[in-house]
Amino acid sequence: MSPKSDFYPIETIQPEWVLEQEALGTKKKFWYRKNRSLSSWLFKYPQVGVGQHWSEKIAAELASEVKIFRAKVKLAVFDGHKGSATENFSEGADLYHGNQILAGYVLGYDREKKRRQSDHTLVNIFSALDKTFNEVALKYKRVMADYLVLDALIGNTDRHHENWGVVRKHKDGKWSGYLAPSFDHASSLGRELVDEGRAKSRLAIMRSSGGMRAYSERAEGAIFWEKTDNCGFNPIELVRRANDAYPSIIGPALKKLDLLNKRAVARIVERVPRDWMSDIAKSFTVDLVWYNLGVLKEI
Numbered sequence: 001m002s003p004k005s006d007f008y009p010i011e012t013i014q015p016e017w018v019l020e021q022e023a024l025g026t027k028k029k030f031w032y033r034k035n036r037s038l039s040s041w042l043f044k045y046p047q048v049g050v051g052q053h054w055s056e057k058i059a060a061e062l063a064s065e066v067k068i069f070r071a072k073v074k075l076a077v078f079d080g081h082k083g084s085a086t087e088n089f090s091e092g093a094d095l096y097h098g099n100q101i102l103a104g105y106v107l108g109y110d111r112e113k114k115r116r117q118s119d120h121t122l123v124n125i126f127s128a129l130d131k132t133f134n135e136v137a138l139k140y141k142r143v144m145a146d147y148l149v150l151d152a153l154i155g156n157t158d159r160h161h162e163n164w165g166v167v168r169k170h171k172d173g174k175w176s177g178y179l180a181p182s183f184d185h186a187s188s189l190g191r192e193l194v195d196e197g198r199a200k201s202r203l204a205i206m207r208s209s210g211g212m213r214a215y216s217e218r219a220e221g222a223i224f225w226e227k228t229d230n231c232g233f234n235p236i237e238l239v240r241r242a243n244d245a246y247p248s249i250i251g252p253a254l255k256k257l258d259l260l261n262k263r264a265v266a267r268i269v270e271r272v273p274r275d276w277m278s279d280i281a282k283s284f285t286v287d288l289v290w291y292n293l294g295v296l297k298e299i
């Protein structure tokens, strides 16, 4: 077990730090700034009984371990409510979401349709990045590939078109832009299985012939392969298929997984304090990441 001092620190948000609500997204959330610090942070309340706060934190730490660009996340408490806080990565800049970018390039793209948006294909995303970044597009397609590999590692099913974007800054009369760090990893890491259910379902899937595979590889993601597909591709299947189609883009992202081992995964998960995440949740999460890592390493 981790020594107490090794647990992630918890930020207690003071009422006077609160700035304003964030309207985008489905979860309740608000921005705050601690005293005069440079960065503001987005506090997100998890849905009742769901581990969306620890999934945000663990996902960010795993991304950092494998050198994938991601927003920084803290565990935070406001008014007795446990949640997660994500550092603002577009302070003083503009964030253009995937749907705004795709609508500019894909004829008839419905930017309001977040679920089952079958124009949200990898081909369209890569082609929009080509048109946005021109001669430096390969660099940003590789960063996007990192996010796809991260999603597959953590079982993130929610990479819809408002969960990625481009940050643009205007400085000294010139515009510059880059792909925003990966953010919103709340829908990952088995966070939806409340503890008793998690225990039961964990045992059930372990007894079934498919084991963890049944859990991990049946989940639907939010990026499509073909416009005619009925549902988004499973995040692992997406990486598999994308690696066949774009090996020079996906390959370097897969290679980053060499930086991760089981001990590192366990340490990242164990650092969540006991009263935030139960032992069974931790062991399920470690098994899930380890399973996904094994599958991804075979691609």
Ligand SMILES: Nc1ncnc2c1ncn2[C@@H]1O[C@H](COP(=O)(O)OP(=O)(O)OP(=O)(O)O)[C@@H](O)[C@H]1O
Binding pocket: 022, 024, 025, 026, 027, 028, 042, 044, 071, 086, 087, 088, 089, 090, 095, 158, 162, 163, 183, 184, 186
């Ligand atoms: N760290 C950040 N820096 C800047 N903007 C952010 C950051 N995190 C989130 N946002 C903005 O806030 C919006 C909502 O945040 P987020 O996606 O985390 O919430 P959510 O409620 O979990 O969303 P969803 O409906 O996708 O589940 C994002 O789409 C983005 O516009």
Ligand SMILES: [Mg+2]
Binding pocket: 025, 026, 162, 163, 184
């Ligand atoms: Mg979101």
